[in-house]
Amino acid sequence: MSKNRIPAVDGMFTMDFENPQLIGGRSKRTGSYYFPKDLSGSDPAGGESGDREEVFLSTVGTIWSYTTASYPPALPYQLVEPFEPFVIGAVELEKENIVVCGQMMPGIEIGDINVGTKVKLALDVLYEDEETEHIVWKWDLLGEVRSDN
Amino acid sequence: MTTSEIAVLGVGMHKWGKFPGKTFVDIGVEAARNALDDSGVEWDEIQFLSGANTVRNGYPGWVSASTFANALGFQGCQIASSYAACASGATALSIARSQILSGICDVALVIGADQVAKGMFAPVPGDRPNDVDWLRFRLMGLSNPAYFGMFARRRMALYGDTQDDFAAVKVKNSEHGSSNPNARYAKVFSIDDVNASPVVADPLRLLEICSTSDGGAALVVSSLDYAKKRGIKDPVKIAGISTVSPTYPNAIIDMPYFASDSWHSVGDQHHTFKNQIARHAYREAGITPSDLDFAEVYDLSSAYELDWYEHIGLCERGEARNLLHSGDTRIGGKVPINPSGGLGAFGEAIPAQAIAQVCELTWQLRGQAAGRQVENAQIGMSINYGMFGHGSSVIARI
Incomplete structure (x- = not known):
């Protein structure tokens, strides 16, 4: 029996595995985008709360920069043993003029990406327990077949 | 004012x-x-x-x-x-x-x-899904060195910096710190030593990331x-102190956020808080970057020191590696950076580090920095910042 899937955090992304989307904010007054909707820097020109409407962010972007987590991150990261180093991507969304970080999908190596590489949003298991898979967004390569070499 | x-x-x-x-x-x-x-x-x-x-x-x-x-x-x-x-x-x-x-x-x-x-800084315990510092660890394991790695990779892609450029910063600061009695590390490292240490956050290696002290x-x-x-x-004398908060937007992603602000409103994707911290300090002290005889900057990583050359206005964006290789930022050069050895030689002790920087400014300005003295130092600057948006810079003069 497959496990129950829940988002690792509520309200930041949709749980549509085919076409996931980040849920951000947009200022009605200035047009600026925010992610997460209510947990980022604030434009004083945006005025009082209630100015930010909920919007879906672009699902495709380009690598702004990237790095590795070569050692296990500290709590509250939920370590999966044995620890596998992973790649982190900071992805620029052109329409929103914003950079959003996320882990790269498993199997993507540091040599597979460069600043400017096109990527798309994906969902993956962040960690799991006996009954539940905790899901998060990650970034995946777009339109390129990864070699396994 | x-x-x-x-x-x-x-x-x-x-x-x-x-x-x-x-x-x-x-x-x-x-x-x-x-x-x-x-x-x-x-x-x-x-x-x-x-x-x-x-x-x-x-x-x-x-x-x-x-x-x-x-x-x-x-x-x-x-x-x-x-x-x-x-x-x-x-x-x-x-x-x-x-x-x-x-x-x-x-x-x-x-x-x-x-x-x-010992080890990397972690958020204070507890379940706090409304705290980006908690979320960045929980959702993607985004530790502090990961930001330093991303800043370094960005420099490599935009300006052609190399891993050896970054290692050269560590080498310089280890030389500066070697005779500082208050520093944690007295060892002078070579580029080969740096390159032999394990990668922590690509492209940065263990010896390039400041420790927790x-x-x-x-x-x-x-x-x-x-x-x-x-x-x-x-x-x-303390001639200026900058404790400014950011002027929106911070287009360059920074701890503890896992997304940047949108640069839509300013049209400049290099619009960053770090430039604003220095600008206010200069304004209070009534000086410009060319007046500085030396500076203590926040070298959380080797590559990060190069970012600060640009943030405090010592050179144009992308020119920091040239400034480094010219020798200007080494003791004996035009504007020595981190004559104390910086965080590379000290490590981070969070509430103490901005104060420690002012200690070094003072010793340098008094001519008491034995073994690491900047000749005829008259004006010095220290700079760092507190995550979430606390500026920190001091300008001192004799």
């Missing part, structure tokens, strides 16, 4: 390193006693104590001023405790300056000290009148 100056009468540190048998209080008190000895002011003459808090040592750390005042002996002076992450020391100093310039007190003691567990630093500061009355001729 006009800013008046205050005098630095005394500076003191506790050596940085790992001291598991000591508490942050022991470390802070030793630094404070050294600063008092250096100033010639007695503890019972201090009228105001400004404490920079630590959040990793329980309640006494959150009320650091009363903790330190008690450890030195409660003598009834006014106190304030403040926390602003890595900017805590500058915040504590700015509060002392306000007390002095408003005439509420004549002489103040500023103390910051920390004692932490125990350490303490303290200052005795006063009005210029008080200094004169004590017979202190020509003291080091």
Whole structure:
């Protein structure tokens, strides 16, 4: 029996595995985008709360920069043993003029990406327990077949 | 806006390193006693104590001023405790300056000290899904070195910097720090040593990422009148302090956020808080970057020091590696950077580091930085920042 899937955090992304989307904010007054909707820097020109409407962010972007987590991150990261180093991507969304970080999908190596590489949003298991898979967004390569070499 | 100056009468540190048998209080008190000895002011003459808090040592750390005042002996002076992450020391100093310039007190003691567990910094415990510092670890394992790695990779892609350029910063700072008695690491590293250490956050290696240290630093500061009355001729003076918050947007992603602000409103994807911190300090002191004789910058990583050359206006964006290789930022060069050895030689002790930077400014300006002296230093700047948006910069002159 497959496990129950829940988002690792509520309200930041949709749980549509085919076409996931980040849920951000947009200022009605200035047009600026925010992610997460209510947990980022604030434009004083945006005025009082209630100015930010909920919007879906672009699902495709380009690598702004990237790095590795070569050692296990500290709590509250939920370590999966044995620890596998992973790649982190900071992805620029052109329409929103914003950079959003996320882990790269498993199997993507540091040599597979460069600043400017096109990527798309994906969902993956962040960690799991006996009954539940905790899901998060990650970034995946777009339109390129990864070699396994 | 006009800013008046205050005098630095005394500076003191506790050596940085790992001291598991000591508490942050022991470390802070030793630094404070050294600063008092250096100033010639007695503890019972201090009228105001400004404490920079630590959040990793329980309640006494959150009320650091009363903790330190008690450890030195409660003598009834006014106190304030403040926390602003890595900017805590500058915040504590700015509060002392306000007390002095408003005439509420004549002489103040500023103390910051920390004692932490080994390894990377982690958020304080608890479940806090509305705290980006908690979320960045929980959702993607985005530790501090990951930001340093991303900044470094960005430099490589945009400006053609290489891993050897970054390693050269570590080599320079290890040379600077090798004769500093307060530094944690005395070893001089070569590029090969750096490249032989394991990758932590690609492209950065273990020797390029600052460690987490125990350490303490303290200052005795006063009005210029008080200094004169004590017979202190020509003291080091604090000419500017920047504790600004960001002007939106911070287009360059930074700790603890896992997304940048949108640069839609300014159309400039390099619009960053870090430039604003320096700008305010220069404005208060009435100087420009070309007036600096040296600076202590926030080298959380080797590559990050290069970012700071640009943020404080020593060169145009993308030119930092040229400045490094010209030798200008080494002791003996035009504008030595991190003559103390920087965080690379000290490691981070969060509430103490902005204060430690001012200790180094003072020793350099007095000509007392034996083995690492910047010749004829007249004006120096220190800079760092506290995550979530606390500026921290001090300009001192002789």
